[in-house]
Amino acid sequence: MRTLLFEIKESMLMALKAIRANKVRSLLTMLGIVIGIWAVVVMSTAIKGIDNSFQNGISALGTDVLYIDRWAWFTNEDWWKLRARRNIKMEDFEKFKELAKLPDAVAPVINSNQTIKYGDRRVESVFINGSNSDYVKTTNFTFSMGRFYSEVESKSSRYVTVIGSEIAKNLFPRGDALDKTIKIGGVNFQVVGVLAEQGSFILGPWNPDNLVYVPIGTIFKHFLGRAWNSITINVRAQNPAMLAETKMEAEGVMRKVRGLTISDENDFSINQQEGLIDNYNSVVGVIQIAGLFITGLSLFVGAIGIMNIMFVSVKERTREIGIRKAIGAKKRTVLGQFLLESSSICLIGGFIGLILAVLTSLMINQFIPTSVQYDAVVIAILVSLVTGVIAGLAPAYTAAKMDPVEALRYE
Amino acid sequence: MNIINIEHIARVYQVGSEEVHALSDVSLRIDKNEYVAIMGPSGSGKSTLMNMLGCLDTPTSGKYDFNGMSVSDMSDNQLAGIRNKEIGFVFQTFNLLARSDALHNVELPLIYAGVSYAERRERAEQSLIDVGLKDRMHHKPNELSGGQRQRVAVARALVTRPSIILADEPTGNLDSKTGEEIMVLFTEIHDKGNTIILVTHEEYIAEHAARIIRLRDGLIEKDELVSNRKIPKIQVATR
Numbered sequence: 001m002r003t004l005l006f007e008i009k010e011s012m013l014m015a016l017k018a019i020r021a022n023k024v025r026s027l028l029t030m031l032g033i034v035i036g037i038w039a040v041v042v043m044s045t046a047i048k049g050i051d052n053s054f055q056n057g058i059s060a061l062g063t064d065v066l067y068i069d070r071w072a073w074f075t076n077e078d079w080w081k082l083r084a085r086r087n088i089k090m091e092d093f094e095k096f097k098e099l100a101k102l103p104d105a106v107a108p109v110i111n112s113n114q115t116i117k118y119g120d121r122r123v124e125s126v127f128i129n130g131s132n133s134d135y136v137k138t139t140n141f142t143f144s145m146g147r148f149y150s151e152v153e154s155k156s157s158r159y160v161t162v163i164g165s166e167i168a169k170n171l172f173p174r175g176d177a178l179d180k181t182i183k184i185g186g187v188n189f190q191v192v193g194v195l196a197e198q199g200s201f202i203l204g205p206w207n208p209d210n211l212v213y214v215p216i217g218t219i220f221k222h223f224l225g226r227a228w229n230s231i232t233i234n235v236r237a238q239n240p241a242m243l244a245e246t247k248m249e250a251e252g253v254m255r256k257v258r259g260l261t262i263s264d265e266n267d268f269s270i271n272q273q274e275g276l277i278d279n280y281n282s283v284v285g286v287i288q289i290a291g292l293f294i295t296g297l298s299l300f301v302g303a304i305g306i307m308n309i310m311f312v313s314v315k316e317r318t319r320e321i322g323i324r325k326a327i328g329a330k331k332r333t334v335l336g337q338f339l340l341e342s343s344s345i346c347l348i349g350g351f352i353g354l355i356l357a358v359l360t361s362l363m364i365n366q367f368i369p370t371s372v373q374y375d376a377v378v379i380a381i382l383v384s385l386v387t388g389v390i391a392g393l394a395p396a397y398t399a400a401k402m403d404p405v406e407a408l409r410y411e
Numbered sequence: 412m413n414i415i416n417i418e419h420i421a422r423v424y425q426v427g428s429e430e431v432h433a434l435s436d437v438s439l440r441i442d443k444n445e446y447v448a449i450m451g452p453s454g455s456g457k458s459t460l461m462n463m464l465g466c467l468d469t470p471t472s473g474k475y476d477f478n479g480m481s482v483s484d485m486s487d488n489q490l491a492g493i494r495n496k497e498i499g500f501v502f503q504t505f506n507l508l509a510r511s512d513a514l515h516n517v518e519l520p521l522i523y524a525g526v527s528y529a530e531r532r533e534r535a536e537q538s539l540i541d542v543g544l545k546d547r548m549h550h551k552p553n554e555l556s557g558g559q560r561q562r563v564a565v566a567r568a569l570v571t572r573p574s575i576i577l578a579d580e581p582t583g584n585l586d587s588k589t590g591e592e593i594m595v596l597f598t599e600i601h602d603k604g605n606t607i608i609l610v611t612h613e614e615y616i617a618e619h620a621a622r623i624i625r626l627r628d629g630l631i632e633k634d635e636l637v638s639n640r641k642i643p644k645i646q647v648a649t650r
Binding site for chain 2: 002003006007009010014017018021319320322323324325326327328329330331332333403404405408
């Protein structure tokens with residue numbers, strides 16, 4: 001036991017000496033591992049970051065909300081078939097609301113793209129969400145200031161608005177948005193509420209933080225014709241467990257509202273977040289596998305570099321191996337020495353790669369919220385260690401089984 | 412008491428399809444505190460015999476007992492243990508680790524033997540003092556002269572207090588004056604009670620020993636005591 005300990009210490013010392021004696025060579029060899037570990041860690045960190053953002057963002061939409069729309073979010077249907085569908089109108093919504101008994105809340109939604117201004121500050125092409133006061137019940141919104149517009153305000157189409165946190169930041173850097181009058185597409189609206197931060201960048205323009213909410217009547221009056229545009233009906237189930245039941249009812253009610261006969265196909269789609277998640281998961285799954293494969297490949301190439309240089313090192317030091325064997329080094333001693341050398345190279349490379357990866361993810365963090373996961377750190381160190389051992393195994397074994405007589409004679 | 416007892420050993424190498432009999436049939440006994448020289452022209456099998464005696468190689472047939480232990484049946488790891496504890500090697504080309512200083516080179520066998528740090532430091536230092544290198548402990552081999560390197564090698568061979576010292580042409584890479592100094596050192600070591608086996612092809616080096624074994628064609632040609640043994644004067648100046 002004690003002998004083993006001394007042998008390990010001796011091997012460590014020798015490994016470091018060998019690395020120092022061939023500085024340039026060791027550095028170049030290490031570079032393969034540095035790049036490999038860097039790529040793997042940055043890749044997994046970025047994927048994790050995107051994933052977290054998505055999960056956060058998607059939950060802002062609510063897991064228990066159905067979106068009845070003329071369009072399907074994800075479909076294998078031909079586009080022209082969907083295009084032939086009739087618009088969903090406000091009248092459809094009114095009838096739906098009357099007939100559907102299960103939903104917790106139902107709200108009509110239409111979006112218009114407008115420029116908004118306050119003084120000389122402006123934000124271009126903002127989605128303006130038009131709905132009624134029930135809309136807030138179909139979301140999980142929280143407010144940093146004020147409130148959502150009221151039933152009276154939405155019924156009488158008052159010029160009141162609730163703005164997302166990003167919009168508020170842009171128009172009112174000092175945070176004094178409440179009760180101010182802003183121009184939406186040239187029309188004056190009074191700010192009655194500001195949302196707290198809700199979603200995430202992953203939803204892009206649909207991020208609730210980037211939206212402005214107004215009563216639906218004002219949209220029809222100023223921005224979009226009532227007759228020519230299709231609305232979405234947001235339906236919130238009482239709880240996630242009742243989503244399927246609510247969906248079934250919604251389909252039946254909607255068919256009735258639209259006057260479809262038994263032989264008619266649905267001329268609307270009921271979308272839900274789940275579809276988005278499924279779609280996302282399948283896309284990200286592919287990216288993840290491809291990414292890890294490619295970065296893993298670079299690590300593999302690095303490992304081949306290590307193995308190559310270890311073979312050279314063993315060959316060069318044949319004589320040294322002979323000497324060590326002659327004065328009593330056992331097979332396992334020689335094996336351990338070279339394994340330690342290759343793992344040291346890999347570990348040092350792994351650490352450097354990890355430090356670079358942390359720096360890189362700090363840089364990426366400016367654009368996508370990422371954070372290096374602790375498990376990624378542990379895995380990176382383990383992977384570089386295992387790489388070192390595997391890459392060193394064949395060369396070290398060659399060294400260990402050398403005949404001392406032959407090795408001593410080697411010039 | 413025999414340290415080495417060899418009975419009818421042979422070593423056959425396979426070179427291509429041909430069998431080469433490096434040693435045909437050699438029997439040999441060496442006692443404690445003997446000073447033996449093994450001589451012979453190249454191809455006589457003396458290197459093979461030395462490798463055999465040094466447990467670097469095992470015989471194809473025959474029996475080799477070392478201190479009563481049957482070496483011919485040992486595994487590689489057991490042989491490594493014997494080499495570590497029982498045999499001290501001195502080579503023609505010194506065979507020191509180039510990147511390590513003298514002290515670490517001498518320490519190395521003790522590391523493999525599992526001797527504690529404090530003890531092996533002390534023993535390695537004493538061993539270097541014994542060969543006259545008190546001031547050269549932290550020099551690397553390339554900072555030492557040929558003679559000094561060979562002294563480091565001798566110190567390394569002695570540090571484990573082995574049963575035999577096995578020297579293979581120890582003066583082969585040295586000029587005659589330095590070579591003579593090394594032979595003085597060997598005589599001293601022998602006088603302290605060590606067993607020395609010296610492999611050489613030079614008569615005047617072999618004559619430092621008390622017994623000369625001459626090999627030819629894989630067989631012992633002659634095994635005789637030296638009548639006119641050279642007892643080198645200990646030259647104080649070299650110490």
